[in-house]
Amino acid sequence: MASIYACHLAENQPFIDGNKRIAFAASHLFLNLNGFTLSASNQEVYRLFIDLANKRITKNELTSWYQKKSLKS
Secondary structure, eight states: OHHHHHHHHHHHOOSSSOHHHHHHHHHHHHHHHTTEEEOOOHHHHHHHHHHHHTTOSOHHHHHHHHHHHEEEO
16 A cells, blocks of 8 residues: 555656655655654655656555565564
8 A cells, every 4th residue: 555655656756846855755754654664764765656646656565665775672
């Protein structure tokens, strides 16, 4: 679900500004509310969401990334 929130917000660009930040915040909040933490550097998240917004990665690739980087709290 976190990757679905992120994909739709980053790709559809519903806001004038801050779409990638909102996409990350929504997915990160979803993970936190469900007992997970994300183990990724700011730089790694930045590159990932730039690629996502520019459609250089797929929803499946993002899902795989979240599965690798999410740790049960």
